Amino acid sequence: MIEIKELHKSYKVGKNSLHVLKGINFSVKEGELVSIMGSSGSGKSTLLNILGMLDEADSGSYHLDGVQIKNLSEKVAANYRNKFLGFIFQSFNLINYKNALDNVALPLYYQNVGRRERTDIAMSYLEKVGLADWAKHLPTELSGGQKQRVAIARALAGQPKVILADELTGALDTRTSYEIMDLIQQINDEGKTILVVTHEEDIAEMTKRIVNLKDGIIIDDKKVNQVKAMANV
Amino acid sequence: MFSIERWTEVFDAIRKNKLRTFLTGFSVAIGILILVLLLGVGEGMKNGVEEQFEQDAKNRISIWTGVTSVEYKGLNPGRRIQMENKDYEILVSNYGEEFEYKSSMNRNWNAVFSHENNTGSYRIEGVLPDYQFLENAGMIQGRFINFEDQENYTKHVVIGKKVRSELFEDKNPLGKLIKSNGINYKVVGVYQDPGGDREESRIFLALSTMQKVFGRGNDIANISFTLPKESNYEVALEKSSALVNEIETILKGKHTVAPFDTSAIRVNNSIENAKQFYDLTDNINLFFWGVGIASLLAGIIGVSNIMLIIVKERTKEIGIRKALGAKPGSIIWMILHESIFITSISGFIGLLLGLLLLESVGSLIQSEFISNPEVNLNVAISTVIVLVIAGAIAGFFPARRGAKIKPIVALRDE
Numbered sequence: 303m304i305e306i307k308e309l310h311k312s313y314k315v316g317k318n319s320l321h322v323l324k325g326i327n328f329s330v331k332e333g334e335l336v337s338i339m340g341s342s343g344s345g346k347s348t349l350l351n352i353l354g355m356l357d358e359a360d361s362g363s364y365h366l367d368g369v370q371i372k373n374l375s376e377k378v379a380a381n382y383r384n385k386f387l388g389f390i391f392q393s394f395n396l397i398n399y400k401n402a403l404d405n406v407a408l409p410l411y412y413q414n415v416g417r418r419e420r421t422d423i424a425m426s427y428l429e430k431v432g433l434a435d436w437a438k439h440l441p442t443e444l445s446g447g448q449k450q451r452v453a454i455a456r457a458l459a460g461q462p463k464v465i466l467a468d469e470l471t472g473a474l475d476t477r478t479s480y481e482i483m484d485l486i487q488q489i490n491d492e493g494k495t496i497l498v499v500t501h502e503e504d505i506a507e508m509t510k511r512i513v514n515l516k517d518g519i520i521i522d523d524k525k526v527n528q529v530k531a532m533a534n535v
Numbered sequence: 536m537f538s539i540e541r542w543t544e545v546f547d548a549i550r551k552n553k554l555r556t557f558l559t560g561f562s563v564a565i566g567i568l569i570l571v572l573l574l575g576v577g578e579g580m581k582n583g584v585e586e587q588f589e590q591d592a593k594n595r596i597s598i599w600t601g602v603t604s605v606e607y608k609g610l611n612p613g614r615r616i617q618m619e620n621k622d623y624e625i626l627v628s629n630y631g632e633e634f635e636y637k638s639s640m641n642r643n644w645n646a647v648f649s650h651e652n653n654t655g656s657y658r659i660e661g662v663l664p665d666y667q668f669l670e671n672a673g674m675i676q677g678r679f680i681n682f683e684d685q686e687n688y689t690k691h692v693v694i695g696k697k698v699r700s701e702l703f704e705d706k707n708p709l710g711k712l713i714k715s716n717g718i719n720y721k722v723v724g725v726y727q728d729p730g731g732d733r734e735e736s737r738i739f740l741a742l743s744t745m746q747k748v749f750g751r752g753n754d755i756a757n758i759s760f761t762l763p764k765e766s767n768y769e770v771a772l773e774k775s776s777a778l779v780n781e782i783e784t785i786l787k788g789k790h791t792v793a794p795f796d797t798s799a800i801r802v803n804n805s806i807e808n809a810k811q812f813y814d815l816t817d818n819i820n821l822f823f824w825g826v827g828i829a830s831l832l833a834g835i836i837g838v839s840n841i842m843l844i845i846v847k848e849r850t851k852e853i854g855i856r857k858a859l860g861a862k863p864g865s866i867i868w869m870i871l872h873e874s875i876f877i878t879s880i881s882g883f884i885g886l887l888l889g890l891l892l893l894e895s896v897g898s899l900i901q902s903e904f905i906s907n908p909e910v911n912l913n914v915a916i917s918t919v920i921v922l923v924i925a926g927a928i929a930g931f932f933p934a935r936r937g938a939k940i941k942p943i944v945a946l947r948d949e
Binding site: 351354356357376377380381383384385389391395396397399400404408409411412413414416417456460 | 540543548852857
């Protein structure tokens, strides 16, 4: 599903150049649930941004579902993001003047799905994350856990190939975090490929594979025995 | 532009962001309102000044005759040329449409008039009704000579203010008789003239009566008329010069006067005096156009500013939308669509309010120098359209910049 080779990325900081990713080789198969770990500054967020086509690598190759991602125009990148990827952010990033249902329906708007169909699909995903009753509420009227559920429903709505989650439990308490991870595990069990960036051990333990990043290189990449989130709630 | 999906998305954003919508709309509406009021007052001021100086705008053309100075077609020089009613009628039938006011005139330089014990010597002029306006005579009592006087050879006279004070002292002259050469004339009006005493010591009566009583036959001494105001001085000058030439040619032909004889038939054109007036209105026009354009510019800058703030405020939303697959074009359109919609609606609301305000309180600010404050509707509507287009263009750049921001940067925006 994801295939990267010799990925390099550096940022200019004043006169100096900061080499963030120093040759990443990494692949993810369909249906995997992978966590990318590392302390801050290890390059994990940069890696996720490149995977999410929000940022571009300096060199190296990146294939997503067999399509080479390189030198994309804004338009094509937008199209790929829309078709291939679903994002979940630490700060939820819901549009605060749209209610839960409309937020979930937004990726479908950019897929040119008609309004009625959009609403139906969005509603079914809200049901899936257990928020059907909250469909008409604005994000400000929802708790952190509920907001993240809406964000997950939104990430799923566009039926992407891969879901990228950036510190998705970073703003939540432990109990809510585990509930969210339970939802992520369910979605993965249904066959969705999911990448989670985190710096929390316990969250990483709930995935099926942990990739450890340090100073821009992968120091460790191992399969783990998945801890079921529900067991800890 | 006409995609229902996009419209619903725009309406959604408008409905859910009432404050932003209100503030944007409010500032645009206020801008247009002020512009309309300004243009209205400017127009009123122009009207007022035009009324004040209207007399000076009059392009008066006078024709009188003298003695031929050169031999022509076997006729000796020194021949006196005399105009008659017929000459006036020819001019009126040829050019009547182009004249604003017209009159022929005959006069007697000195006639002695008396009322009771008072006596005075005055110039008496036989005129047609329009002469009042040609002479700039303002009626302070009664009326001027009218067509009935002319038709019926009445012995009605209009006297100047000076004549009134000399013959009637403090008494009311209306309806009273004054006597000259054993004939009684009834006073029907008193006029005043900006020319002062000299001009106010005249007595007017109908031309027909004059010709009969003083034994002048069909003779007239002078023909004068005015041409209406033109849009600018050059046009006025061109029109009047052409007319003067044609009239000279006609009259010289009729009276067998050499074309280059300048003393037999003379046409005086006062257009040069009108230049100042035309310059004044040109300047007022220029001033208010300048003010108008300046305030339009201020409006455009205001709208651009608002657009900039809107894009800034929506940066994060733009980031989210881009992460979800919005193309740059759709971001630009989203912002422009909303702003064009809001600016046009509120622009027309401001326009309507401005027009209503001008209509309702316009009469209250009427004064010597302001009259009929009003706005040309076409100008006002084009102003709104210009503002909307300029707002869209001004909004395009921040919108494009917003659409160009990398989603990762936009998402970080708090």
